Amino acid sequence: MSSRLPLVLCVVWASVATAAPVEPPRLAVVISIDQFRGDYLAKYGPYFGEGGFKRLVEGGTHFANSRHRHSITQTAPGHATILTGTFANVHGVTANEWIDRATWEQVNSVEDPASPLVGITPAELGPVAVGNPAKTGRSPRTLHAETVGDRLKAKYGDKAKIFAASNKDRSAILLGGRKADAAYWDENGKMVTSRYYRAALPAWVEAFNAEQRAHAAFGRTWDRLREPAIYEKLQGPDDEPAESDTAGLGRTFPRKITGGKDTLGPGFFTAFDNTPFAAEFLGAFVERAIVEEKLGKDAVTDLLCVGFSSIDAAGHTFGPDSHEVMDAVLRMDRTIAALLACLDREVGLANCVIVLSADHGVAPLPERVLATNPGASAGRVKSADVDAAAKKALDAAFGALPKGESWFTRDNLGYHLRPAALAAKTVDAAAAAKVVKAALEPLPYMAEVYTRAELVGPTDDGDAMPTLMRRSYRPASDRDVVFVFKPNWVGKAGSGTTHSLPYDYDQHVPQLYFGAGVPKGVMRSERVGVDAIAPTLAKLLGLDPPAQAKAKPVL
Numbered sequence: 001m002s003s004r005l006p007l008v009l010c011v012v013w014a015s016v017a018t019a020a021p022v023e024p025p026r027l028a029v030v031i032s033i034d035q036f037r038g039d040y041l042a043k044y045g046p047y048f049g050e051g052g053f054k055r056l057v058e059g060g061t062h063f064a065n066s067r068h069r070h071s072i073t074q075t076a077p078g079h080a081t082i083l084t085g086t087f088a089n090v091h092g093v094t095a096n097e098w099i100d101r102a103t104w105e106q107v108n109s110v111e112d113p114a115s116p117l118v119g120i121t122p123a124e125l126g127p128v129a130v131g132n133p134a135k136t137g138r139s140p141r142t143l144h145a146e147t148v149g150d151r152l153k154a155k156y157g158d159k160a161k162i163f164a165a166s167n168k169d170r171s172a173i174l175l176g177g178r179k180a181d182a183a184y185w186d187e188n189g190k191m192v193t194s195r196y197y198r199a200a201l202p203a204w205v206e207a208f209n210a211e212q213r214a215h216a217a218f219g220r221t222w223d224r225l226r227e228p229a230i231y232e233k234l235q236g237p238d239d240e241p242a243e244s245d246t247a248g249l250g251r252t253f254p255r256k257i258t259g260g261k262d263t264l265g266p267g268f269f270t271a272f273d274n275t276p277f278a279a280e281f282l283g284a285f286v287e288r289a290i291v292e293e294k295l296g297k298d299a300v301t302d303l304l305c306v307g308f309s310s311i312d313a314a315g316h317t318f319g320p321d322s323h324e325v326m327d328a329v330l331r332m333d334r335t336i337a338a339l340l341a342c343l344d345r346e347v348g349l350a351n352c353v354i355v356l357s358a359d360h361g362v363a364p365l366p367e368r369v370l371a372t373n374p375g376a377s378a379g380r381v382k383s384a385d386v387d388a389a390a391k392k393a394l395d396a397a398f399g400a401l402p403k404g405e406s407w408f409t410r411d412n413l414g415y416h417l418r419p420a421a422l423a424a425k426t427v428d429a430a431a432a433a434k435v436v437k438a439a440l441e442p443l444p445y446m447a448e449v450y451t452r453a454e455l456v457g458p459t460d461d462g463d464a465m466p467t468l469m470r471r472s473y474r475p476a477s478d479r480d481v482v483f484v485f486k487p488n489w490v491g492k493a494g495s496g497t498t499h500s501l502p503y504d505y506d507q508h509v510p511q512l513y514f515g516a517g518v519p520k521g522v523m524r525s526e527r528v529g530v531d532a533i534a535p536t537l538a539k540l541l542g543l544d545p546p547a548q549a550k551a552k553p554v555l
C-alpha cells in the first residue's frame with residue numbers, strides 16, 4: 001500500500017480539481033498561529049520571502065474574509081472550533097478558564113487532575129505563585145464534540161496517526177481532540193505531554209529535550225530582521241509608552257533575551273515565549289516529529305496539528321502595530337518556509353493538505369487609536385470599576401450583605417450570582433441579574449449587557465449579537481450576567497492589549513488551504529466562518545464531517 005502517486009498526476013489534480021482526489025492525501029497539516037489577525041498576510045505580505053506564507057497563498061486558496069463566529073475570542077474556544085466545526089455552546093470550551101459552579105473555583109479549559117503531566121517534574125515547573133498556579137494534569141476532557149481527527153480514527157483506526165504540538169497546552173490538546181496519539185507542548189523549554197496520551201515520553205522527544213534548544217536562546221539578541229525604516233513606515237515608532245515591559249524585554253529593539261536576570265530562571269522562559277525564537281523552537285520539534293513518527297509515509301492519512309503561540313505573547317505585550325509583532329510575523333514566515341521544505345522533503349507537498357488559520361485576533365493598543373483619532377471611543381477598562389457598579393446597584397436594591405459575603409463571582413466578562421447571597425436576601429437570580437444589567441448598561445465603555453434569560457435561545461440565525469453571545473454560552477453552567485465592552489475598549493489595565501470581544505479585530509483570521517485537491521492561486525472574498533474549516537478539511541480528506549459541524553464545505 002506504499003506505492004507513491006506519480007508526481008505529475010498530483011500536479012494535474014492540484015491545478016484543476018475542486019473535488020477531493022480519489023486517493024486521500026497522506027498527511028493533513030493544520031497550522032494555527034495564535035493571534036494571527038486576518039489583515040497580517042496582506043499587510044506584511046510585501047516583506048515575506050518566497051518559501052513561506054507566499055508559497056501557501058500563491059499555491060493554494062485563501063479565504064481572506066474569514067471570521068470566528070462566537071463572542072469569547074480566546075485561544076481555547078478558537079482552537080476547539082477549528083477542528084470540530086462548532087461552537088462552545090456545543091463543544092463545551094467557552095473560554096481559556098472559567099468558574100466551575102460546583103466548586104466556585106476557576107478551572108483551566110484543559111485541566112484534568114486524572115492526567116498528570118509526563119516529561120517534567122514539579123521542580124522544573126517552577127515555584128507555584130500568582131500567575132504560575134500548580135499545573136494539575138491536562139487532557140481534552142472538557143471537549144464534547146468530534147474533531148476531524150475523530151473522523152480519521154473512525155475510518156482508519158490506529159493506522160491513522162494524529163499528533164499535535166504547540167507552545168501552549170490548550171492549543172495542542174484541543175486541536176488534537178480526544179483521539180490524538182499524542183499532544184505535546186512547551187513547559188519551560190521542554191516538550192511534554194500528559195498521562196491521557198502516554199505513560200512516558202518517546203525516546204526521540206527525550207532526545208530533543210536533552211538538546212535544550214530553548215535554553216540555548218538565553219542571552220541571544222532579538223533584533224529586527226530587516227531595516228528599521230521598513231518597520232517605521234508600516235508601524236510608526238518602535239517606542240510606544242503603552243507597550244508592556246515584560247520579563248526584562250523592554251520596549252525597543254534590540255533586546256537580549258535573559259528574562260532580566262544574569263542566570264537562566266523562570267523569567268527567561270516568559271521572555272522567550274514572547275520572541276520568535278519560541279516559534280523556531282516549536283518548528284524544529286515539529287520537523288523532528290514528522291521524521292521520527294513517519295508521518296505521511298504510508299497510504300493512510302495522518303494528521304499533524306501545529307499551534308504557534310509566540311505572536312500572541314508579543315501581541316499582548318507590544319500590540320499589533322508594533323515593530324515586535326511585525327518582526328515576529330516576518331520571522332514566522334521563515335519558520336513556515338522551513339516547515340514546508342521539510343514536508344516537501346519527507347512527504348511531498350502534493351501528498352499533503354495544509355490548512356492555516358488562527359484562534360483569534362487582537363485589539364490595537366487603545367493609546368494608538370487615540371493618537372490617530374483623539375476623539376475616538378477607546379480606552380482601558382478596570383474590572384474593579386465594573387464590579388463596584390454591580391455591587392453598588394445590588395446593595396441599593398436588596399440591602400448590603402454581611403461583611404465577607406459577596407453577591408457574585410466574576411468569570412470572564414460576566415458574573416455568577418452567588419446562591420448564598422441570593423438566599424440571604426430572598427432574591428431570585430433573574431431579578432438580581434436585571435438589577436446588574438441596568439447598572440452596567442450606562443457605563444461609558446459598555447456596549448451590551450445580557451441576562452441568562454436573553455442568552456438562552458437560537459444560535460443559527462446569522463452573526464449578529466446576541467447569537468454570537470449564545471454560541472459562547474452554556475446555559476446549564478454559565479453566568480447569570482454577561483457583558484461586552486465597546487470596540488477598542490480593552491479589559492487590560494496599564495499597558496499592552498488583549499482580545500476576547502466579538503469585534504472584527506478579534507474575529508478576523510486567515511483561512512488558507514493548500515495542497516491535494518485545493519485550487520491554486522485563488523483568492524476568495526466571500527465571508528466564511530472558521531467553523532467551515534472542519535467540514536472542508538474532512539471533505540478534502542475523504543471523510544465525513546465531524547458530527548456536530550453544521551457549515552457547508554467551502555471547497
Ligand SMILES: [Zn+2]
Binds near residue numbers: 075316
Ligand atoms: Zn492571547
